[in-house]
Amino acid sequence: MPLLARSVQTPLHIEVRRGAVADLGKILADGRISSGGDVAVVVGPGLGEQIVELLRPSLTSAEIFVTGGGTLDAALELAGKLRARHFDAVVGIGGGKTVDTAKYAASRWGLPMVSVATSLANDGIASPVASLINDGIKGSYGVHIPFGVVVDLDFVDNGPDRVNRAGIGDVVSNISALADWELAREVRGEQVDGLAASLSRMGAEAILSMPGDMTDDAFVTTLAESLISSGLAMAVAGTSIPCSGGCHEIMHATDSLYPETASHGELAGLGALFCTFLRGDERRFKQMSDCLARHQLPRTPSDVGLDADQFVRIVEFAPRTRPDRYTILEHLAMTPDEVRRKLAEYDDAVAAH
Template structure:
């Protein structure tokens, strides 16, 4: 008998709205995650006190832990603290570093984890991956997908605009990642998961063509849902393939060679635009370039303070960051001289757009 369905891990509850943090107790109770508020709340050092004051009325039984740094050591230290008593769930409230620390710590003891995002920097808010720094190098660690994902638009609106815009770059990079996946199918017969690809593509297309900006609740909601959809795409296929191709190889290479250059989303967007140019997909290149320009995101190496020599080195090094992944960068096998020539053509094309 053929297999007629498959089981997919997904959050039980997803909510994107204003005032979510203040009403967290009600959200957890309505979602049947924690009726009595016996949860461990993990906050970052920046918003810790403000968040603690907001949740106390509805989560009086919660223990609040502060996690800083987004490191593997911090996540392991938090995991040790979680053994102090039984918790219905671990609730990570904050940006990517705080949420990823909470995801990893909760997974260590198989405790359900609730992701409460106060920024829209990348698709980690709903993914089965935690990005943590270990010995100065950022690595990706497999974790349980959050049991619930909540985005508080009040905090997003009041947060750093540049941080939130980075999520746009991360989402639209899915378009480049999916093109790389299709290339791998054509060249290496790599299987493509159609459901995962659809989830990753729908969110990217919605953000790419949305006329709103970061001051528009409608646009923020679409961006938040696109990031969540991207995380679900990774959970569906069991890897980051639908959301990570040559674009993220460039991002990881930049982080390795020139740490602190720009954010995850900014570099993913730049990498996606460059890889799309390498594919000579003029329609997609124009659409992505226009979107990045409209949202004031980097489009050239100079925009992130990298000179030609540095970016050539990044692109040359990029395939080594994901040796098992086939993308346009592996397909072209460019020498440093060819990369420099392509970069000059790319800069001209961006300027013309």
């Protein structure tokens, strides 16, 4: 009998609205994740106290854990603490570092995890991947996809504008990642998952064409849903490939060689624009460049404080960050001199837009 359908892991509950954190107890009960609120709530040091005060009325049985987050050691330390008692679920509330720490710790013991995003910096809020630093190098670790994804627009509103705008760069980079996936199919015969590609592309196209900015609820909601869609694309594909190509190789290389240069989403958007230029796709290049400029996101290395020598080194190092990937960077296999020449042409092209 032919296989007529497939099962795909997705969150049981997705909610994007204002006031979601205060209603978390009801959300967990309605989603049949925890009827009594016996959950481990993981928060970061920044918004921790404010979040705890909002949660107390609806989650009286919850235990609060504060984590610096962002490192494998922090995730393992949290996992050790979770063994102390039974929890229905782990709820990670905060930005990407806090959520990824909670995702990894929950997966260690097979606990359901609910992602509550207070910023829209990247697509990790709904992905089956935790990005954590180990020995100074950021790596991607496979985890169970969150059972629930909640975005509280009140907290997004109050968060740093630059942090939230970075999510735009991460979503837009899907266009470049999908072009790399198509290239890998043409050159190496790799299989492209049509459903994963569609989920990845829909969010990116929505953000590229949608008017408005981070002051507009409709735009912010679309951005949140686009980031969630990216996470689902990765879950469907069983890999980050639908949302991570040469753009993210450049991002990871920058993180490795020049830490703290810029955020994940800012570098992904910049990397995507550069890779799109390398492909010679003028229509997409103009569309992406206009979008990044409109939302005040970096488009050139100098925008994030990198000089030409540093960026040449980043592009040369980038393929080593994902040895299994085949992207435009591996395809062109440029020498440092070729990268330098392309970078000069790229800077001119950006300036012309």
